[in-house]
Amino acid sequence: xxxxxxxxNDGNELPTxxxxxxxxxxxxDVSDYVGQAIENGFSHIDTAQFYQTxxxxxxxxxxxGLPRSSLYITTKYSGPGKSQxxxxxxxxxxxxxxxxxxxxxxxxxxSESVWQELEKMKKDGLTRSIGDLQKLLKTxxxxxxxxxxxxxxxxYASHKALLEYCSKQNIIVEAYGSLNSIxxxxxxxxxxxxxxxxxxxxxxxxxxxxxxxxxxGVTIVTTTRSKExxxxxxxxxxxxxxxxxxxxxxxxxxAKGPPSQLVVARLAMQHRFExxxxxxxxxxxxxxxxFTTFFML
Numbered sequence: 696x697x698x699x700x701x702x703x704n705d706g707n708e709l710p711t712x713x714x715x716x717x718x719x720x721x722x723x724d725v726s727d728y729v730g731q732a733i734e735n736g737f738s739h740i741d742t743a744q745f746y747q748t749x750x751x752x753x754x755x756x757x758x759x760g761l762p763r764s765s766l767y768i769t770t771k772y773s774g775p776g777k778s779q780x781x782x783x784x785x786x787x788x789x790x791x792x793x794x795x796x797x798x799x800x801x802x803x804x805x806s807e808s809v810w811q812e813l814e815k816m817k818k819d820g821l822t823r824s825i826g827d828l829q830k831l832l833k834t835x836x837x838x839x840x841x842x843x844x845x846x847x848x849x850x851y852a853s854h855k856a857l858l859e860y861c862s863k864q865n866i867i868v869e870a871y872g873s874l875n876s877i878x879x880x881x882x883x884x885x886x887x888x889x890x891x892x893x894x895x896x897x898x899x900x901x902x903x904x905x906x907x908x909x910x911x912g913v914t915i916v917t918t919t920r921s922k923e924x925x926x927x928x929x930x931x932x933x934x935x936x937x938x939x940x941x942x943x944x945x946x947x948x949x950a951k952g953p954p955s956q957l958v959v960a961r962l963a964m965q966h967r968f969e970x971x972x973x974x975x976x977x978x979x980x981x982x983x984x985x986f987t988t989f990f991m992l
Contacts, residue, residue, distance in 0.1 A: 697736055698932050701914065703840040704865040707795070707823050710739035710767050711909075712928065715871060715918040721746035728920055729755035735925045738766055741916050742789070743800055744781055745773035749788040756790070763791060771800035771827075778812045782821050797822035798843055810835055828866060839866055846870035846913060848885045848904070848949030858911060871916040873908050874901060880953035888944040895941075898934050903945075905931045910942050 700708040714732035716725045725748045729740055733755065742752045749770060756766060770785045772778045782797060797816060799805050805827070813825040814837045826841030842861055846854060846868070861868050876885040877900055892903045905915055905928065917928055937945075 698929065701867055703824055703867055704838055705817075705824055705840050707840070709796070709824070709841065709867060709914065711914040712737065712931075713739035713741040713767075713769065713869070713914070713916040714925075715741040715916045716748040716752060717741070717743060717746050717871070718918050720918055720920075721748060723748070724751050726751040726754040726758070728918075730758055731922055732925055733759045733761065733766070735922060736929050737925070739769070740766065741769045743771035743773055743798075744785055745771070745800055749785050753788055753790040767795045769796040769798065770794050771798040772804065772809070772813075773800040774804045778809055779816070782816055786821065793820055794822045796824045796826060796841060798825070798841065799827040807834060813837075826866070828861065838864065841867050841869055843869040843871065843916065845872040845875075846908065846911075847873045847875035848907065848945050849876060849880060849883070849953045850949075851911075851946060852950045858913070862912065868911075868913045869916055870908050870913045873904055873915065873917070876949070876953070877901060877904065883954040884948040884951040885945060888941070888948045892937055892941045892945075896935050896937070898931075899927060901927060902931045902934060903937070906934060906937050907942060907945050910937055 698710060698712040700710050703709050714729065714737040716729065720728065721743075729752050732740070740752055740756075742748050752768070756763075756768075759766075768789065768791060770782075770789070772781045774781075778799075782794070786792065786794065797813060799809060799813070810825075813822075814835070816822050817825050817837060824840040825837060826839040826843070828839045828842035842857075844854065844857070847870075858868060876883060876889070886900075889900045889903045889907075892898070892906075893900050896903070896906075898906070901924075905917075908915055909931070915928075919925060919928070
């Protein structure tokens with residue numbers, strides 16, 4: 696069963712999983728990977744001015760042959776320059792007349808005047824929704840619909856208040872970087888509880904993390920070059936939900952923080968020492984065998 700949608704505070708529908716073209720894909724030709732994602736069931740594609748992938752996203756959309764209405768496109772104002780110019784450039788590169796969601800990419804770019812420009816874009820039909828919450832401006836005519844943040848078990852504690860605030864304001868939170876505990880910080884306290892939940896549900900650790908993200912009312916932005924991974928991620932929709940105890944266990948493990956960098960460094964040094972010790976051992980054996988051979992001649 697495909698991922699569903701969530702209704703934004705402006706009435707538009709947001710697909711709850713997106714294929715992202717940032718991370719290791721930025722500055723590259725991603726047309727094949729975007730096409731692969733669309734073929735496998737992703738309808739929401741996330742790009743940005745900064746990623747320099749908008750042109751390739753446009754190529755993939757064109758090659759898919761799908762009507763514009765069946766796809767949801769997010770891009771972001773990354774600066775420098777005026778946001779009004781930036782959105783027109785983005786639309787031209789993607790080859791569409793509007794985006795579904797336009798975000799402010801970096802906090803330093805956010806200001807009252809920039810938000811007013813985004814409000815005008817929405818009014819003019821260049822984007823259906825606008826978002827990213829650095830602060831909810833009292834002067835804003837249009838409330839942000841979406842706030843996209845880096846979100847994973849190891850930073851949940853620091854984002855908990857933000858999630859609660861967004862929930863009260865009816866602002867949907869999108870998460871990128873959610874697999875941090877697997878891809879960036881393996882070996883930490885989150886691993887054991889995630890693996891236990893994976894065993895119970897017959898899921899993969901990646902799927903457990905995404906299930907945990909969804910349990911917080913947060914939507915997902917993810918990426919991969921692998922067709923099998925795409926299918927794995929989309930299959931999260933069909934998995935049994937995590938129990939309250941499993942969710943709490945991941946929360947608690949994440950609050951302990953990622954594995955110490957000092958520990959990681961020590962493990963790396965130990966690994967190098969073991970390799971060096973093995974080399975010394977084999978050199979000693981070679982020398983002994985050499986002497987033995989010499990005296991046998």
